Amino acid sequence: MAENxxxxxxxxxxxxxxxxxxxxxxxxxxxMACRVYVVDDCSRKPVADVLxxxxxxxxxxxxxKNAGPAxxxxxxxxxxLADGFKYILIQDADDVSRPTRVQRQFExxxxxxxxxxxxxWCREFHNDINEPEPVEERPTSPEEVRNAMYFNMAISxxxxxxxxxxxxxxxxxxxxxxxxxxxxxxxxxxxxYELASLPEFLLHYRISPSGQSQSRRQRQIYDRFMxxxxxxxxxxxxxWAGLAQTFVTFFIPRGIFYAIKFNVARSRPx
Numbered sequence: 001m002a003e004n005x006x007x008x009x010x011x012x013x014x015x016x017x018x019x020x021x022x023x024x025x026x027x028x029x030x031x032m033a034c035r036v037y038v039v040d041d042c043s044r045k046p047v048a049d050v051l052x053x054x055x056x057x058x059x060x061x062x063x064x065k066n067a068g069p070a071x072x073x074x075x076x077x078x079x080x081l082a083d084g085f086k087y088i089l090i091q092d093a094d095d096v097s098r099p100t101r102v103q104r105q106f107e108x109x110x111x112x113x114x115x116x117x118x119x120x121w122c123r124e125f126h127n128d129i130n131e132p133e134p135v136e137e138r139p140t141s142p143e144e145v146r147n148a149m150y151f152n153m154a155i156s157x158x159x160x161x162x163x164x165x166x167x168x169x170x171x172x173x174x175x176x177x178x179x180x181x182x183x184x185x186x187x188x189x190x191x192x193y194e195l196a197s198l199p200e201f202l203l204h205y206r207i208s209p210s211g212q213s214q215s216r217r218q219r220q221i222y223d224r225f226m227x228x229x230x231x232x233x234x235x236x237x238x239x240w241a242g243l244a245q246t247f248v249t250f251f252i253p254r255g256i257f258y259a260i261k262f263n264v265a266r267s268r269p270x
Contacts, residue, residue, distance in 0.1 A: 008087070009034050009036045009090075015043045020094075021054075028057060039063065047062070071173075080164070094206040115195065118197060121203075122135070123136065138155060151238070151242040157182035173185050187230075187231045188231075221246060224246050225250070
């Protein structure tokens with residue numbers, strides 16, 4: 001299959017030898033292939049060894065010291081920008097893209113030059129991508145996404161395609177928000193471009209069996225609050241409401257929070 005010379009995917013991998021092959025192969029086997037840059041974030045087993053059979057089709061960047069996902073992605077993105085690609089696709093090392101993902105997002109971005117980044121709908125899974133979980137439906141239109149971003153990350157970052165021009169204009173991931181760097185970047189992009197999501201299920205999103213720790217959840221909420229303050233619009237009521245919601249969420253016990261989230265997800269049609 002011919003590779004799209006305008007799209008490059010970033011896969012940040014850390015000790016992901018059990019899942020990274022499926023993640024990368026899903027990008028190479030779609031209806032529109034793309035160049036794949038895999039950043040090995042100092043994994044115990046080198047990613048190049050795991051992806052030996054694909055090395056003639058991908059670029060592997062090995063880091064000698066663990067940098068974390070944001071810094072690892074930045075290293076790959078800098079290389080991609082230097083190589084002249086127009087779009088950057090985000091792919092986590094444990095997720096699986098559906099066959100039409102690259103093509104559908106590429107076509108959408110080409111048709112809408114005002115869009116700085118777009119996501120897709122996703123379906124969560126644990127081990128089997130055929131698990132009958134509901135599709136996570138996100139806001140789709142630029143107006144819906146813009147309004148929702150006052151409250152939280154409205155686009156599934158794991159499914160994002162970002163316009164290279166937007167990153168050249170606003171910069172890459174910040175290291176100041178270690179567990180909410182995606183939200184900060186997309187708020188920054190949203191200052192200059194529209195954001196959107198395709199109303200299509202194009203990514204299988206893996207849920208960690210260990211879940212999110214309480215300390216990490218608290219830090220994520222704290223970072224979100226600080227980001228909302230950074231981009232606060234005193235004349236926008238949603239900015240006030242978003243701050244209030246985040247403040248209250250910080251004090252909700254983890255069990256109650258996930259029970260609410262689970263019931264909301266289950267109430268949506270599959």
